[in-house]
Amino acid sequence: MSKRPNGKWRARFRDAAGKEHARHFARKADADQWLAAQTTAVVRGDWVDPALSRVTVAEWSKVWLATKAQLRPKTIEKYESSLRIWVLPRWGDVPLNKITHADLVKWVAEIQEGRSPQHTRHTLLVMSQMLRLAVRDGRLTRNVADGVPKPRAARPVQRFLSHKEVAALAREMPAPYDILVVLLAFTGLRFGEAAALHVGDVDLDRARLTVNWSVTELRGGVLYRDAPKTYRRRTVPIPAFLATRLAELVAGRPDDASVFSGSKGGPLRNSNFRHYFFDPAVRRAGLEPLTPHNLRDTAASLAVASGASVKVVQRMLGHASAAMTLDVYSGLFDAELDDVADRMGADASEAMREWRPGGDDRPSGQ
Template sequence: MATVESYETKTGRRYRVRYRTPDRRQTDKRGFTTKRDAERFARTIEVSKDRGEWIDPADTRVTVGELGEWWIASRSSLKPSTLRTVESAWRVHVEPRWGPVPVSDVRFSAVEAWVAELAREKSPTTVKRAHGVLSSILASAVRDRRILANPAEGVSLPRKVAKAHVYLSHVQLHALAAASDRPALVLVLGYTGLRWGEAIGLRVKDVDTARRRIRVERNAVQITGARFEVGTPKSHKQRSVPYPAFLASLVAEQLEGKAEDDLLFPGRTGGFQPRPNLFTGDGGTRSWFTAALERAGLPKMTVHDLRHTAASLAVASGANVKAVQRMLGHASAAMTLDVYADLFDDDLEAVATSLDHAFSQTNVGRTWAECASGE
């Protein structure tokens, strides 16, 4: 049972509360200016122990920054590209604001104000990522019994507006390939839906020319500059992707004179190709992809839009959602439908047409027609 004792200081009488922790350790909290405050604290200690909610005050003093460093270090299971964005969100947005703050001092209202301030300057994606990092760190503090509840939960976040996909036609895709100095790479991306990291990580031995199949087993992610990390594809799932017969000669050209472990689409220096952003970074020079878009007279797009193009061309050719899912390496057909729901609008029209046809062939249909004509 907690007890209250008085003691003298230079500034007058003070009170301390002596109590035992749930693991039977003797401790105390001192500095109360009134006996009433000390007794109130003693009562809360006993109630929290009875409810199993007691938290050691020393544990609450750990800062968000201290927990954050541990949290980042424990994200080893994340894909390199995901880890890079998480580390960036922590370093740029979370740590500067919350690093020095003890976890027990984080308040819902303060998190809400921080999110609102971020939302005025940053995109919804950036805001959600930064909030997610802070919330995950605080969730770890709850599991470690440093705080009772996560003060970042329930904060209203900005709504993310999905970016409209860019879909190229067959003619536009071939025009882009012809305008670039990497026609085989452009067409493979536009007809197979490979992610950029999957495409640049392909080796000669990953291509089965007899079956016109590409085996996707790894993903090369650019971390910084010329540094790449090679891992498994997204969702850690390997897959086999077909390519059309008219690409056979272009793919065969990429294979000529190379050993089995050589890269299928190597960069200028023989290593992995860096992702073609808007500019190369060398004096503001346009990337090869941007330059090809301009020469082909096509709208601005990213190399990832070639993946969307592959999905669009596959659906237009009659592929069902399950086939598109397998080609793209999505975790489920539901995910494919969520991402490319607009590509399956014609299927909805086909459903209505089929129902109408089936209805007209039934007795119900004939009876309804007779009633409508008054016969």
């Protein structure tokens, strides 16, 4: 601490790296207070260089996005969309150290108006991840997004078709998309997995499909092929009636040919499929509202109704774990709980016949 010729007090300290930092104050008391706070922060290990925390959100978002390069293009596209539409218009010019918890609470309350809870939660996730990286990089002492209330996430609307409803929808679809609809409803493939099927993935002798790839449609109509969602390739059984139709569809075609393609011979795109074929067929069949993903719901429902266990449904759908299957489709297994109770009761009925709850034959003193 020293007094300058101009009468101001100069307070100095060194950070953990040995770099010197100084500030000038008109009053010695203010200099002492600042110096004590900085020294304490250095000792605790939570001191940050103010110059590092003055980077703007727009500048820092580029650094954060660069750390996501290993993710799937669709995921990166969602991050970029949240930044472009919601984060940067509000926070782009704001330095990281000027963002407060209260500001974020107010902002989340504003952006959730007219938006789904999932979109709002995702936007907050982007902001929180950027701030968390800034903490790890030594630019902030804490993540002010921690504890910001999130809107309650709503479950996607599930729809389970009956066998007759699947048949009714298939009848409204032109060939070969009628086969595609039935395949989705009885195998549980995601649309992108079905669109990526090659003839060589169809094993008619074993009545199996091998899910090797998935196709995702990005912004601008760009198609991206990658491993299935959980990065786990799997084999899925084909019902006999469907195997017969698939045999007709792939007969004489090379192994590297797509099982399903667009109406003009190009790749099958979800957007075109829904607009030109699926949605009109759903309306004609009187099954609105319905999405292709609901056919995956239907496959889970039909499998459980046929007696499949949680583990079998998990493998068929390609979920990462049986716990995930239960989390998504727990209601489908309620009937199993009733069956368990019935079987346990039947097995125990003979042994429990002599049990008399509250009877008079209990030992005295009890």
